[in-house]
Amino acid sequence: MTNIVLFGKPGAGKGTQAEFLKEKYKLTHISTGDVFRFNLKNDTELGKQARVYMDAGDLVPDELTTKMLIDEVNKHSDTNGILFDGYPRTLAQAEALDAFLVSIGSKVSATVALEADDEILVQRLLERGKTSGRIDDQDESKIRNRYEEYNEKTAPLISYYDAQNKFHSVNGIGSIAEITDRVSKVIDSL
Ligand code: B4P
Numbered sequence: 001m002t003n004i005v006l007f008g009k010p011g012a013g014k015g016t017q018a019e020f021l022k023e024k025y026k027l028t029h030i031s032t033g034d035v036f037r038f039n040l041k042n043d044t045e046l047g048k049q050a051r052v053y054m055d056a057g058d059l060v061p062d063e064l065t066t067k068m069l070i071d072e073v074n075k076h077s078d079t080n081g082i083l084f085d086g087y088p089r090t091l092a093q094a095e096a097l098d099a100f101l102v103s104i105g106s107k108v109s110a111t112v113a114l115e116a117d118d119e120i121l122v123q124r125l126l127e128r129g130k131t132s133g134r135i136d137d138q139d140e141s142k143i144r145n146r147y148e149e150y151n152e153k154t155a156p157l158i159s160y161y162d163a164q165n166k167f168h169s170v171n172g173i174g175s176i177a178e179i180t181d182r183v184s185k186v187i188d189s190l
Contacts, residue, residue, distance in 0.1 A: 001106045002027070002081035004187060005088070007157070008114035010146040011121040011128070012172050013179060017114065018085040020180045025187060028076045031085040035068060036060065037134075055135045057142035059089055059149050066096045073100070081109070089154045094161075111161040112186050114172030114179065118147055 004027065006014040015031055022029040036054060039047030046068060053060045069087050076082070088094040101107050122143055129137030136142055161167040170182040 001079065002109045002187070002190065003084065003101065003106060004081070005084045005108055005111040005161075006086075006114070006183075007111050007161075008172060009116070009118065009121055009150050009154075010143070011125040012114040012116055013176070014085045014114060016176055017180060017183055018083050020176070021183060021187070022083050024180075024184065025081070025083075027081045027083040028079040029083045029085060030069065030072045030076075030087070032065060032069060032087040032089075033085070035072060055142075057136050057145040057149065059153060062090055062092045062096070065089075066093055069093075069097070070100055073104075084108075088157060089150075091153075091156055091160060094157050108161075108164075108166060109190055110186060111157075111167050112183050113158070113167065113169045114183075115169050116172040120173065122147075 002025070004021070004025075006018055006021075008014050015033065018029045018031065021027065036047070036050045040051055040054065041047070046064070049064055050060045059065075065087065073082060084097070088097050098108065122140065125137045125143050126140065128134070129139075136146065158167055168186045170179065170186065172179060174182075
């Protein structure tokens with residue numbers, strides 16, 4: 001199994017790249033943001049619990065997120081590999097993912113980070129917020145809060161994966177196709 005973690009700040013293009021990479025490499029795409037938004041839309045118990053955090057631009061608590069992630073992975077036991085989009089976002093999530101993958105005889109193959117400056121990303125999210133209906137994209141202070149969450153809770157994962165020689169960084173500025181090529185070079189080298 002080839003398991004790729006797509007990593008990056010909010011709006012870095014993880015979801016955008018995942019749409020192309022999942023086809024190219026025949027991987028199962030799991031986006032925790034998308035699963036949460038599906039649950040919000042359908043007003044499920046999980047959606048009710050996640051809404052308050054997501055609307056504020058906060059991370060959803062680890063326990064809730066990890067349980068959901070494992071349930072999603074277990075739906076795809078016959079997969080070639082998984083493209084993790086938006087998970088892990090904390091050290092506790094990274095450790096939980098490693099422990100879970102080991103328990104099914106697998107591991108994270110590589111983490112690929114899409115790099116871009118905050119100011120460019122804030123503009124992307126505000127632009128998306130005009131049409132996406134996503135409350136977390138519509139208010140600049142909520143967007144800035146997502147970057148604070150990233151710096152405090154998600155950035156430490158860089159050294160976590162780097163220590164395992166699994167961290168790869170690519171320039172996240174350019175056309176969508178150019179960035180797909182950059183990420184593909186990393187996956188092809190595995
Ligand atoms: P996510 O849904 O994961 O969203 P994201 O970080 O906003 O976006 P992404 O990087 O995927 O960007 P995208 O391709 O869409 O998370 C939302 C929320 O869910 C979190 O804040 C949190 O509350 C919760 N959550 C999710 N996972 C969690 C976890 N593990 N733990 C706890 N909470 C969790 O691109 C953004 C925009 O840029 C789009 O408009 C796109 O068209 C544009 N774009 C993309 N690539 C471009 C390019 N190359 N050039 C120009 N524009 C580009």
